[in-house]
Amino acid sequence: xxxxxxxxxxxxxxxxxxxxxxxxxxxxxxxxxxxxxxxxxxxxxxxxxxxxxxxxxxxxxxxxxxxxxxxxxxxxxxxxxxxxxxxxxxxxxxxxxxxxxxxxxxxxxx
Ligand SMILES: [Zn+2]
Numbered sequence: 001x002x003x004x005x006x007x008x009x010x011x012x013x014x015x016x017x018x019x020x021x022x023x024x025x026x027x028x029x030x031x032x033x034x035x036x037x038x039x040x041x042x043x044x045x046x047x048x049x050x051x052x053x054x055x056x057x058x059x060x061x062x063x064x065x066x067x068x069x070x071x072x073x074x075x076x077x078x079x080x081x082x083x084x085x086x087x088x089x090x091x092x093x094x095x096x097x098x099x100x101x102x103x104x105x106x107x108x109x110x
Contacts, residue, residue, distance in 0.1 A: 012037065016054030019082065020065070020089050023058055032060040041074075042067040052078060062090050073104050 015035065018025055025035035038057035041047030042089045053076070057065075070084045 003097040009051060010049070012054060012056050017056075018058040018061055020057055020061040020086055025056065025058055032058060034059045036062050038062045039067065040078060040085070041069055041076055045069045052076075054084070061089055064089055 016025055017023065017034075018035075019038075022032055026033045028034060036057055036059050037045045038055050038061070039049070040053050040055060043049065047053050047069075065085060065088070068085065068088055070081070070088075073080050073084055
């Protein structure tokens with residue numbers, strides 16, 4: 001188990017692309033493509049901070065995903081949950097339009 005754990009930790013720190021949208025990840029803070037650690041099953045919904053539940057994600061995907069979780073796919077199958085989250089994010093992006101990022105909008109704007 002220790003080996004798997006260190007492999008996943010390395011994979012996360014070595015990741016160059018967002019697991020969800022495939023965009024190139026930046027190491028600079030404050031940008032939408034900044035690399036962040038995301039939990040496939042959100043911590044708020046019983047997910048654990050384990051390598052199996054962790055992916056490299058861009059900031060925007062993490063924001064859009066929020067605490068989304070498809071309970072129908074539990075118990076956790078990493079592959080199926082990832083596929084489902086990608087579909088979910090693609091739907092949201094279609095709704096908000098591909099040109100704009102909703103992360104971009106100041107909260108006060110109407
Ligand atoms: Zn992304």
